[in-house]
Amino acid sequence: MPKINRIIVYTLLLTIAVSGGFVRQAEAGNKKNKKSIESFVVPDAVLTNQNGVKVSLRTLLQTQKPVMLDFIYTACTTTCPVLSATYASIQNRLAPDTQRVQLVSISVDPDHDTPPVLKGYLKAYRAKPGWDFLTGSREEIDKVLKAFSIKEMSYNYFTLIRSSPDSNWIKITGRLDATEVISEYLK
Numbered sequence: 001m002p003k004i005n006r007i008i009v010y011t012l013l014l015t016i017a018v019s020g021g022f023v024r025q026a027e028a029g030n031k032k033n034k035k036s037i038e039s040f041v042v043p044d045a046v047l048t049n050q051n052g053v054k055v056s057l058r059t060l061l062q063t064q065k066p067v068m069l070d071f072i073y074t075a076c077t078t079t080c081p082v083l084s085a086t087y088a089s090i091q092n093r094l095a096p097d098t099q100r101v102q103l104v105s106i107s108v109d110p111d112h113d114t115p116p117v118l119k120g121y122l123k124a125y126r127a128k129p130g131w132d133f134l135t136g137s138r139e140e141i142d143k144v145l146k147a148f149s150i151k152e153m154s155y156n157y158f159t160l161i162r163s164s165p166d167s168n169w170i171k172i173t174g175r176l177d178a179t180e181v182i183s184e185y186l187k
Contacts, residue, residue, distance in 0.1 A: 033174030038160070040169055043147040047106070047136035050118035057144060060104065060132065062165050067102045069160040069169075071150060073109035074121045083159065088125040099130035106144060107135040 045057045061067055068087070072080035087105070091098045107113035113121075118133040127133075135141070145151075148160065158173040 033172060036171045036173075038149070038169045038171045040148050040160075043143045045136065045140045045144050045147075047134040047140060047144070048115055050115055050122055050133045052115040055132075055134070057134070060102070061162075063102050064164065065100060065102050066164070067104065067160075067162045069104045069106070069148075069162075070158070071106050071108050071145070071148075073107050074113050074117055075109065084121075084125050086159075087131055088127065091128045091131060094130075095128070098128040101130060103131040105131070105133045106141070107133065108141060108145065110135045110138055110141050 042058045042061050046054055047057055049055055061069070068090070070083050070087075072083055074080075084105070087103050090101065090103065094100060107118065113133075113135045115135065118135060122131065122133055136144075158171055161170045161172065162168070
């Protein structure tokens, strides 16, 4: 089965599991969620989005809209598809106004995750406007990881949420479904 089709199949299965298809398992996972309030200084990093456009991360994240941020890579077959399926579900729930929340995924594998690869990945998840996937040089990605206190990628699920530019970040570790993430940014 081609890789992109496997991703779609895994995503569909994970979306069913996360959104209630396997309720007992999802409920058990939700009890393990941890929430912490974090203060990060967004670095002055220049990254490239899925369309090949250079963007200032600081400018992108200074929007008045709520921001949800995760760190993934397209070749990941464990946590990343679950996080991406959650973002896709968030967009579906917000439709047609998907741009009222800024979703940002930053690749931790810039050597592989070029703009065309990112664009294909977002297409596989049927991403809509309001979800940007960023890559950059190894140096710029490392600067961003350091600023957000990410020492190494693990197989833990986490999402960073900030409701406005002057608020702290909420770091939620553990599996979340779209409803939980949306309710967190509405608080």
